[in-house]
Amino acid sequence: MAKRRKIDNLLALAVLSVLVQRPMHPYEIATTLRGWGKDQDMGIKWGSFYTVVRNMERHGLIAAVESVREGRRPERTVYRITDSGRAELVDWTRELVSTPVAEQSRFRAGLSVLAALHPDEATALLRRRLELLEEELRAERATLAEHLRTLPRLFLVESEYDLAIREAEVAWIRALLAELTSGSYPGMDQWRAFHETGALPAEPGGPGERSDAAP
Known part of the structure; x- marks a missing residue:
């Protein structure tokens, strides 16, 4: 049986898989996800991207490191993965790999x-x-x-x-x-x-x- 999670949107898992590499701001996260093809692997709905990122921060899966500004662009918050986020990444991956779930076709x-x-x-x-x-x-x-x-x-x-x-x-x-x-x-x-x-x-x-x- 699938485990109840604080955030069950697979987009959160995708974000964790990127931030485990290094801290990034949301735009860079999204660019990396597209480059890796994760939007195809997980059926990402980009309209909910920033909401998911905010919820991840609220639940302690990621934490703000700093805010940066590049030229005239708006200030961007850089996030890092937390220990709780790393644990969630590993546990969620274990569940997805080991536990069959009926999926609609x-x-x-x-x-x-x-x-x-x-x-x-x-x-x-x-x-x-x-x-x-x-x-x-x-x-x-x-x-x-x-x-x-x-x-x-x-x-x-x-x-x-x-x-x-x-x-x-x-x-x-x-x-x-x-x-x-x-x-x-x-x-x-x-x-x-x-x-x-x-x-x-x-x-x-x-x-x-x-x-x-x-x-």
């Missing part, structure tokens, strides 16, 4: 109502998804290979995970398409009949059950 939501589509349309749309995924995989493999030339693998492990997940999805869709196109997918006749005639498949225990079943 738009694809899963679509699959849950796949019966709304005619089997032929569902097959065509899945083929289209497969084509797009294969294109993305080729690009991501090339990008990862390029990054591995200059960065330690440890700093690209999340990209390896993304590739593995996409490869698993591609393999699953291929297997599903094989069943759909061969007609071996269970219930294909009923699914097709529903869209072509409006006939609903019999429910367990309903009229479609054996007539000699006990009342």
